[in-house]
Amino acid sequence: MSIQYVTRVVDTLKRRYPGEPEFHQAVNEVLDSLTPVFEKNKEFEEAGILERIVEPERQIIFSIPWVDDAGKVHVNRGIRVQYNSALGPYKGGIRFHPSVNTSIIKFLGFEQTFKNSLTGLMLGGGKGGTDFDPKGRSDNEIMRFCQSFMTELYRHIDADTDVPAGDIGVGAREIGYMFGHYKRIRNVFHGVFTGKGLLYGGSIGRKEATGFGCVYFCNEMLKDRQTGFENKKVLISGSGNVAIYAAEKAISFGAKVVAMSDSGGYVYDEGGINLEVLKRLKELERKRISEYAKEVKSAKYTEGCSGIWSIPCDIALPCATQNELDGNAAQALVKNGCIAVAEGANMPSTPEAVKVFLDAKIAYGPGKAANAGGVSTSGLEMSQNSMRLSWTFDEVDAKLRQIMINIHATARNTAAEYNTPGNLVNGANIAGFLKVARVMMAYGL
Numbered sequence: 001m002s003i004q005y006v007t008r009v010v011d012t013l014k015r016r017y018p019g020e021p022e023f024h025q026a027v028n029e030v031l032d033s034l035t036p037v038f039e040k041n042k043e044f045e046e047a048g049i050l051e052r053i054v055e056p057e058r059q060i061i062f063s064i065p066w067v068d069d070a071g072k073v074h075v076n077r078g079i080r081v082q083y084n085s086a087l088g089p090y091k092g093g094i095r096f097h098p099s100v101n102t103s104i105i106k107f108l109g110f111e112q113t114f115k116n117s118l119t120g121l122m123l124g125g126g127k128g129g130t131d132f133d134p135k136g137r138s139d140n141e142i143m144r145f146c147q148s149f150m151t152e153l154y155r156h157i158d159a160d161t162d163v164p165a166g167d168i169g170v171g172a173r174e175i176g177y178m179f180g181h182y183k184r185i186r187n188v189f190h191g192v193f194t195g196k197g198l199l200y201g202g203s204i205g206r207k208e209a210t211g212f213g214c215v216y217f218c219n220e221m222l223k224d225r226q227t228g229f230e231n232k233k234v235l236i237s238g239s240g241n242v243a244i245y246a247a248e249k250a251i252s253f254g255a256k257v258v259a260m261s262d263s264g265g266y267v268y269d270e271g272g273i274n275l276e277v278l279k280r281l282k283e284l285e286r287k288r289i290s291e292y293a294k295e296v297k298s299a300k301y302t303e304g305c306s307g308i309w310s311i312p313c314d315i316a317l318p319c320a321t322q323n324e325l326d327g328n329a330a331q332a333l334v335k336n337g338c339i340a341v342a343e344g345a346n347m348p349s350t351p352e353a354v355k356v357f358l359d360a361k362i363a364y365g366p367g368k369a370a371n372a373g374g375v376s377t378s379g380l381e382m383s384q385n386s387m388r389l390s391w392t393f394d395e396v397d398a399k400l401r402q403i404m405i406n407i408h409a410t411a412r413n414t415a416a417e418y419n420t421p422g423n424l425v426n427g428a429n430i431a432g433f434l435k436v437a438r439v440m441m442a443y444g445l
């Protein structure tokens, strides 16, 4: 009965939204875990909770005209998916990347709904983005683009309605331009964005939060296996916001990060990546990771980013993008002795890769649990904005760490309660879903 219910909802969704593979993949993964929940809670099916939860409450698609430095006019497409507001204002980042389309933004918004539920904070789920490619654009071009983006988006967001943040291609610079333009055209100064600069309402610790949180989560998985990060060899894909701070925390816990990547390739440094050099190249100079190997002679650069998973390691932290780690890569990791994978990125492992990790019974922390530190600290930024107060780094970091410990415990305990001990995919999906579903029941239709 419950399996039929889940299958019916998935089939309808695929018929209604053909050609959205990432969205189907994310829904399938969550719904795979939920059959036992519907066995136990018949009222969810009667109330049509599943049909309602897979359908975004609102999707806004708009054009973004802008002029480049040479005077040429361009038009990009903007998307904001306001997925589910049961638990609070829609909350989720904005992505600037040429691959962005409705399938990708919907998969991210769907995942975000359950992730935000797991944080224990009152946050609904949403996500946004555009197919604009910021690579190689001047500061002025980025500013004009961000202003044009916000000229439409401002109508749909508000501190109590929908609170965006950064994601791939959107960091402090872009958020500054978008928040500044919002403030100008709305004539209000409130916490409508998170990830803001520290001088205008940002939270100390937000920049580090997703990467640090991922390592805190992984550390809990390791503790359950009577080990930790000390002297472990770690692979981290990506070299953006999440990857850099995952590396920083892993190193501070005594690990050696031996490889990192960008979309062009990866660097391998047996003695451990020099994070100071990498940060300067990536955060300040916005250069390619290949430059790292030119500066640090002990490092070797290899073109093509997927080869990183063939390097022997103890722990892998995929922190770049969706579907970056496939079944073959997962098999190579397991064969080479990897004991833990924690996802800093959203859905970086393909379904085949997830199956390999679960079958091998290595510690596996899915993104919606392991990377929830970013949105959690965004929630803390919203609290500070509402109070018009700022907490110290230590206060924010202590709260973040406790939230990650709680998320891990919730996922682990829920997995055991539903007879799949150790399966944090099931644990995170079920726990995240149950809270949203119960609140939707409380509201009626």
Ligand code: NDP
Residues within 6 Å of the ligand: 166, 167, 168, 169, 170, 210, 237, 238, 239, 240, 241, 242, 243, 261, 262, 263, 264, 305, 319, 320, 321, 322, 324, 344, 345, 346, 371, 372, 374, 375
């Ligand atoms: P950044 O833009 O700062 O960095 C992204 C990194 O991933 C870059 O090194 C980039 O390389 C690489 N990358 C992007 N696309 C690809 C691709 N198609 N193939 C290989 N590498 C790629 O983004 P973030 O660090 O903020 O985000 C990384 C991941 O973490 C995303 O999945 C995001 O959704 C997720 N996440 C981010 C949060 C945050 O707080 N920022 C919160 C929770 C999840 P290149 O420069 O060459 O493109």
